[in-house]
Amino acid sequence: MEVIIKDAGIRLDKALAELTTLSRSQANDAIKSGMVKVNGEIKKAKYTVRVGDLITYEEPEQVELEYLAEDIPLDIIYEDADLAVVNKPQGMVVHPSAGHLSGTLVNALLYHIKDLSTINGVVRPGIVHRIDKDTSGLLMIAKNDKAHQTLAAELKDKKSLRKYLAIVHGNLPNNHGTIEAPIGRSEKDRKKQAITARGKPAITHFQVLERFANYTLVELRLETGRTHQIRVHMAYIGHPLAGDSLYGSRKTLKGKGQFLHAETLGFTHPTSGELLEFSVEPPAIFKETLEKLRQNKF
Structure with a gap:
């Protein structure tokens, strides 16, 4: 991936974090591992970027994981052929992530609702929007891609x-x-x-x-x-x-x-x-x- 610097005067790690999806710590790790180059040369994280600098970095290979259905109690408020509305309990993470590979709402959905939209891949099937782990309450779940697109568009609008x-x-x-x-x-x-x-x-x-x-x-x-x-x-x-x-x-x-x-x-x-x-x-x-x-x- 390549990015061109338009605003000078900040550290390389900060510039990389601001211009990509990497966090500051991820940018630092990528720089230390030699995956990041400035104008073809490896620089340290403290390097001050200049206007016109060409930053290239290798994106880590994304590994698609498959998550398992788990028989976790789920409060389904409404369900039909297109969607479901669930009442997420406080303390439950919505979808799998680092440190939360099981026990999530997605794991429960895979068990209780067989058909889920595929737009967000295997990690977030059916998930149209999210609420935080410690926030309780209602979420809409899409059971097919058409419903997902329509619900997501309404949220965006x-x-x-x-x-x-x-x-x-x-x-x-x-x-x-x-x-x-x-x-x-x-x-x-x-x-x-x-x-x-x-x-x-x-x-x-x-x-x-x-x-x-x-x-x-x-x-x-x-x-x-x-x-x-x-x-x-x-x-x-x-x-x-x-x-x-x-x-x-x-x-x-x-x-x-x-x-x-x-x-x-x-x-x-x-x-x-x-x-x-x-x-x-x-x-x-x-x-x-x-x-x-x-x-x-x-």
């Missing part, structure tokens, strides 16, 4: 309905509002997303549902669907999600991760054109925490 419940730190000054701030990968920590001018447009609408002493229950509606969007946007306005160890405060509500639940999902059926809408209650720990907040037990 911002026509799908996605509402979340969240418990956040502090008391928001307004009862409702819109957060519009671009989100991209953090330059300081590759595991995190951040508000950055180089990011993609991101819009989140919020509505206060209930106020407590030091926390607020909010409903959030996604207009876009960037990675960690709600978590990043709420932290950005000074009200991070309770239980969010990545973007939030160390002193927070005890639970099993961020208190975020994908409560409502609405979309147009890809075949019938019917408008479908589904809602599910948050998990027990979410509801129990709300009751304690109402009783001022925190």
Whole structure:
């Protein structure tokens, strides 16, 4: 693969990470292994790139893995010939990745739903959109490629309905509002997303549902669907999600991760054109925490 430098003055490893899908650490590893060359020569990671530099690197061979069906309990809210809607429990990873090769939603889907779309390959069959491991709630699953394309297009066109419940730190000054701030990968920590001018447009609408002493229950509606969007946007306005160890405060509500639940999902059926809408209650720990907040037990 080849990339040409148009903006000079940054390190080679950073430039490679920004211009490719590699993380900063992956870029460093590739440079150290001699897989990266600048104008035909091997350079160190600290080399400062210049305008017109031609960077070439060998992409590691992608190995397609086959994942097994696992008899994991799965809460299927709705299913027909084209799609399914499932209620993912908190703590379950959506699809296999490094460190999570089994026990994922995909492993469960392969067991319970025999026909799944193939657009995303063997690692993410049927997966149209994702939610984080510690976020609970509704996901749409495509059972064939035509349905997948239609559902994905509706998401891209911002026509799908996605509402979340969240418990956040502090008391928001307004009862409702819109957060519009671009989100991209953090330059300081590759595991995190951040508000950055180089990011993609991101819009989140919020509505206060209930106020407590030091926390607020909010409903959030996604207009876009960037990675960690709600978590990043709420932290950005000074009200991070309770239980969010990545973007939030160390002193927070005890639970099993961020208190975020994908409560409502609405979309147009890809075949019938019917408008479908589904809602599910948050998990027990979410509801129990709300009751304690109402009783001022925190």
